[in-house]
C-alpha cells in the first residue's frame with residue numbers, strides 16, 4: 700500500500716516537473732512572448748468596412764470570396780495562412796499598401812489598408828474582438 704502511494708506521488712512529481720519544463724521553454728524560446736496572435740485584433744465593424752473596400756479595390760483580381768484567380772493568389776485559406784503564419788499583421792498591411800492594388804500601390808489611405816486587412820483576417824476565421832487594427836497594432840498572424 701505504501702509502495703503504491705510512493706509510486707503515484709512520484710508520477711505526480713514527474714508530470715509536474717514536465718509541465719514546468721514546457722512552461723520554461725516557451726518563455727525562453729520566444730523573446731516576444733508578450734506578442735499576441737492576430738485573433739481579436741480587429742472589430743467586426745472594421746471588417747465590414749474593409750469588406751466594402753475590398754469589393755471595390757481588390758475583388759476583381761482576388762475574387763469576392765478571396766479564393767484568388769491566377770495570377771492573383773488567394774487571400775483566405777490554408778495557402779495564405781501557411782505563408783503568412785508567423786508574420787506580423789503590420790507586415791501584411793505594409794506589403795499590401797506598398798504593392799496593392801496591383802499597378803496602383805498606396806492608392807488607398809493607411810486606414811483603408813488596415814480595414815481591408817481586418818476583412819482578410821476575418822475571412823481567415825481569426826476571431827474579432829473589441830479593438831480596431833491600426834498603427835499601434837502589435838500582433839502576429841497565427
Ligand code: HEC
Pocket residue numbers: 753756757758759760761770771772773774779782794795798799800801802815
Ligand atoms: C489587378 C489585379 C489585382 C488587384 C486589383 C489587387 N491585387 Fe493583390 N495581387 C495581385 C497579383 C497578381 C498578386 C501576386 C503578385 C504579387 O504578389 O505582387 C497579388 C498579391 C497580393 C498579396 C500577397 C499575397 C501573398 O500570398 O502573399 C496580397 C496580400 C494582396 N495581393 C492583397 C490585395 C489587396 C488587399 C487588394 C486591394 C486593395 C489587391 N491585392 C488588389 C493582383 C491584384
